[in-house]
Amino acid sequence: MAELAAPSSKSSLREWLTTSEPRSRAQARLGNAYRSWVAFSRNPLAMFGLFIVLVLIIVAIFADQLATHSATVGGDLRTERLQPPSAAHWLGTDNQARDIYSRLVHGSRLTLMVVMLVTVIAMPVGLLIGTVAGYMGGWIDAVLMRITDIFLAFPRLILALAFVAALGPGIVNAIIAIAITSWPPYARIARAETLTIRNSDFVVAVRLQGASPFRIITRHIMPLCVPSVIIRVTLDMAGIILTAAGLGFLGLGAQPPTPEWGAMIASGRQFIIDYWWVATMPGIAIFVVSLGFNLLGDGLRDVLDPKAEK
Amino acid sequence: MTGAPLLEVEDLRVRFHLRTGTVEAVRGVSFSLGRERLGIVGESGSGKSQTARALLGLTPPPGEVTARRLTFDGIDLLKASRRTLRSLRGGRMAMVMQDPKYSLNPVMTIGKQMVETYLAHARAGKREAQEKALAMLEAVRLRDPERVFSLYPHEVSGGMGQRVMIAMMLITDPDFLIADEPTSALDVTVQQEVLRILDGLVAERGMGLIFISHDLRLVSSFCDRVLVMYGGKVMEELASGDLSSAQHPYTRGLMNCLPSISGSSHPLPTLERDPEWAK
Amino acid sequence: MMIDIRDLSIVFGTGRLRVEAVKNFSLEVEEGEAFGLVGESGSGKSTVLRAICGLAPVARGSIAIAGAPVKTPRDQKFYATVQMVFQDPYGSLHPRQTVDRILSEPLSIHGLRDQDRRIVAALEEVGLGPGYRFRYPHQLSGGQRQRVAIARALILNPKVVLLDEPTSALDASVQAEILNLLERLRAERGLTYVLVSHDLAVVTHLCRRLLVMRNGEMIELTDAETLRRGEPQSPYTRELIQATRGFRRGTAPAST
Numbered sequence: 136m137a138e139l140a141a142p143s144s145k146s147s148l149r150e151w152l153t154t155s156e157p158r159s160r161a162q163a164r165l166g167n168a169y170r171s172w173v174a175f176s177r178n179p180l181a182m183f184g185l186f187i188v189l190v191l192i193i194v195a196i197f198a199d200q201l202a203t204h205s206a207t208v209g210g211d212l213r214t215e216r217l218q219p220p221s222a223a224h225w226l227g228t229d230n231q232a233r234d235i236y237s238r239l240v241h242g243s244r245l246t247l248m249v250v251m252l253v254t255v256i257a258m259p260v261g262l263l264i265g266t267v268a269g270y271m272g273g274w275i276d277a278v279l280m281r282i283t284d285i286f287l288a289f290p291r292l293i294l295a296l297a298f299v300a301a302l303g304p305g306i307v308n309a310i311i312a313i314a315i316t317s318w319p320p321y322a323r324i325a326r327a328e329t330l331t332i333r334n335s336d337f338v339v340a341v342r343l344q345g346a347s348p349f350r351i352i353t354r355h356i357m358p359l360c361v362p363s364v365i366i367r368v369t370l371d372m373a374g375i376i377l378t379a380a381g382l383g384f385l386g387l388g389a390q391p392p393t394p395e396w397g398a399m400i401a402s403g404r405q406f407i408i409d410y411w412w413v414a415t416m417p418g419i420a421i422f423v424v425s426l427g428f429n430l431l432g433d434g435l436r437d438v439l440d441p442k443a444e445k
Numbered sequence: 446m447t448g449a450p451l452l453e454v455e456d457l458r459v460r461f462h463l464r465t466g467t468v469e470a471v472r473g474v475s476f477s478l479g480r481e482r483l484g485i486v487g488e489s490g491s492g493k494s495q496t497a498r499a500l501l502g503l504t505p506p507p508g509e510v511t512a513r514r515l516t517f518d519g520i521d522l523l524k525a526s527r528r529t530l531r532s533l534r535g536g537r538m539a540m541v542m543q544d545p546k547y548s549l550n551p552v553m554t555i556g557k558q559m560v561e562t563y564l565a566h567a568r569a570g571k572r573e574a575q576e577k578a579l580a581m582l583e584a585v586r587l588r589d590p591e592r593v594f595s596l597y598p599h600e601v602s603g604g605m606g607q608r609v610m611i612a613m614m615l616i617t618d619p620d621f622l623i624a625d626e627p628t629s630a631l632d633v634t635v636q637q638e639v640l641r642i643l644d645g646l647v648a649e650r651g652m653g654l655i656f657i658s659h660d661l662r663l664v665s666s667f668c669d670r671v672l673v674m675y676g677g678k679v680m681e682e683l684a685s686g687d688l689s690s691a692q693h694p695y696t697r698g699l700m701n702c703l704p705s706i707s708g709s710s711h712p713l714p715t716l717e718r719d720p721e722w723a724k
Numbered sequence: 725m726m727i728d729i730r731d732l733s734i735v736f737g738t739g740r741l742r743v744e745a746v747k748n749f750s751l752e753v754e755e756g757e758a759f760g761l762v763g764e765s766g767s768g769k770s771t772v773l774r775a776i777c778g779l780a781p782v783a784r785g786s787i788a789i790a791g792a793p794v795k796t797p798r799d800q801k802f803y804a805t806v807q808m809v810f811q812d813p814y815g816s817l818h819p820r821q822t823v824d825r826i827l828s829e830p831l832s833i834h835g836l837r838d839q840d841r842r843i844v845a846a847l848e849e850v851g852l853g854p855g856y857r858f859r860y861p862h863q864l865s866g867g868q869r870q871r872v873a874i875a876r877a878l879i880l881n882p883k884v885v886l887l888d889e890p891t892s893a894l895d896a897s898v899q900a901e902i903l904n905l906l907e908r909l910r911a912e913r914g915l916t917y918v919l920v921s922h923d924l925a926v927v928t929h930l931c932r933r934l935l936v937m938r939n940g941e942m943i944e945l946t947d948a949e950t951l952r953r954g955e956p957q958s959p960y961t962r963e964l965i966q967a968t969r970g971f972r973r974g975t976a977p978a979s980t
Contacts, residue, residue: 156855336816632764633967666970702900704929716897
């Protein structure tokens with residue numbers, strides 16, 4: 136039944152998207168997405184955040200092309216150690232005569248990988264546990280929430296240490312450790328939303344059609360919880376990046392010579408007085424990326440918050 | 446209408462400048478109010494609540510209020526300073542809203558809220574304010590005013606809450622009161638009681654009253670005059686005994702489309718909205 | 725008999741917080757009849773509807789639909805026979821689903837094919853053209869949302885429709901349209917209605933027989949004709965009638 140007549144010019148595309156009488160599911164969804172985009176793009180800070188995140192993604196994808204030197208192999212240890220930023224080395228070199236700029240560029244891949252994997256693991260788990268607990272109530276709710284509390288009680292770094300002690304250091308184990316401690320807040324948010332929604336008339340209506348709890352949770356309740364959780368996830372990104380950096384700082388995350396930003400700060404720590412750029416450049420990178428995710432999350436909240444809708 | 450008018454409104458307009466365009470919620474409303482009961486009736490979107498808020502200077506941004514004339518007891522409300530408006534609001538002009546659940550502060554006891562209102566407008570001590578509050582609670586015929594004084598809003602029923610609201614708004618002896626759907630959230634039997642109390646107090650103090658509602662029957666039985674609003678404009682002004690001789694097709698349509706116990710037509714006549722009315 | 729309820733008692737909570745919302749409630753509704761339940765807040769009228777649907781804790785009593793006692797929990801057959809229209813047009817439609825999705829859901833749950841045709845027919849029946857099919861609820865007016873809610877209730881071709889204050893949240897002019905729609909649909913489909921409302925005028929317009937409730941108890945079983953003639957038995961019913969006539973000056977108010 137989809138009638139996607141491809142509109143020709145730009146203004147008629149806008150008309151097609153913003154029509155009040157969409158003719159197909161796809162048109163309705165695209166129209167809604169377009170409206171959200173327009174609202175989002177009106178927020179300059181949010182757009183800035185989005186820009187930073189996009190730059191991160193592009194840098195990560197084209198790291199090989201964008202780096203000027205090798206990220207792992209240093210130059211001449213006699214002449215090129217601890218050089219300040221210059222035309223040859225844009226952000227200077229570290230104590231192994233490696234180009235800091237190229238290390239940052241390649242390190243962005245790790246940062247992005249950490250952020251994406253933690254999201255992909257933690258978000259669905261949190262969403263599922265939260266909505267099930269909220270909807271089913273009773274002992275299921277109690278058990279799931281106590282499990283959530285247990286995981287919430289673990290400080291991230293301590294659990295990561297335990298993990299690493301058990302399984303050995305490495306970026307993958309660090310990611311698992313972070314993911315395991317990240318999902319509880321998402322579960323709580325999802326549960327809170329579910330409790331508000333589950334007695335709404337539209338949920339009762341679908342129950343009165345004979346929908347199974349599974350169907351209600353996955354098709355009717357989860358879609359309403361996703362926006363809040365996404366917002367929380369983007370706001371958490373900064374924390375996740377910092378935790379990964381912290382683990383790297385402690386030597387528990389990525390192992391040398393992998394150019395992980397936190398590890399770079401750790402190794403540059405001892406030179407901070409005379410050779411400030413070694414620790415400061417990766418620090419600035421972490422700051423900028425965290426800021427970007429924060430601004431993006433704020434912007435998303437303004438757009439996705441269902442309470443803001445009429 | 447006895448004496449000089451309390452409120453004079455001429456060509457009141459309330460506009461909201463949104464990104465998607467300008468919305469005119471009130472488009473040229475004019476009326477005057479003396480020490481009488483004026484009803485404003487309209488459906489949702491008719492602009493009746495926005496009119497009330499504009500009178501009190503409570504139009505939320507990005508709203509813009511303009512009028513050829515908007516005076517209260519000779520004071521120009523459009524040119525008045527914020528300070529003047531603040532002292533008038535709650536002091537000489539008061540407003541009762543629909544649902545006491547939302548219009549009373551849930552974390553303060555009833556007594557405390559009333560005392561605060563009184564002290565904001567009168568130069569008096571706490572003791573005097575408390576006595577005044579108790580006197581008002583008695584005036585709205587609440588049994589055991591001392592007990593209600595120390596209750597929280599969620600601990601009283603809807604009807605009692607609305608009486609508390611009335612007591613709180615009348616504690617400063619205002620010259621006129623705006624009641625915005627004061628009984629719509631209440632049960633029908635409770636509505637009668639609350640209205641009687643309001644009626645009594647308004648008559649006793651010689652106040653002006655603007656009663657806003659969607660219920661034409663109720664308003665015309667309670668008020669002396671009725672303004673019927675649609676699309677931000679006044680369609681018709683009636684003396685309340687005169688409902689059956691209403692001229693404007695919107696008013697007639699509104700009356701006719703209501704079902705009645707004594708019998709109505711099947712199907713009910715529906716309102717044909719003439720686009721001319723919205724111009 | 726389409727609906728047969730005997731000695732129903734609905735109790736919420738336990739111990740100190742125990743509340744008997746409905747006490748000793750009995751009701752008989754014939755097939756094709758429109759029956760009204762009238763009362764103020766706390767009367768238990770909406771709770772009775774929920775109990776019929778299996779959404780309220782029944783402490784005692786029995787409910788039978790079309791001669792057969794209902795199963796707890798209710799089964800698909802029940803849901804295909806009994807449907808409900810809710811009061812708040814803004815809360816009864818999923819805010820993120822198009823009208824099309826809202827209407828296709830019951831069809832999917834009951835495994836009915838031919839969804840396109842059924843959805844278009846359902847919309848037409850409630851007076852909404854195909855242009856409304858892919859709108860979201862926030863793009864519809866209150867009256868339009870209520871029409872969608874009615875279409876949703878009818879799309880499974882039920883025999884009984886429970887109406888919980890279907891027009892209380894609507895403007896007077898929209899209310900008239902919806903009442904007319906409900907009346908037409910009942911005549912066309914031979915539906916049985918149980919209409920809950922606090923508005924006596926609405927109830928007497930749509931229903932022939934009605935029951936007045938107060939604080940969970942049955943006060944008076946009467947009919948529209950009796951009310952029209954001004955002959956109700958119970959003083960409470962008289963009070964309710966009085967209230968529809970607007971404000972009466974000159975009677976002493978009560979203290980609470």
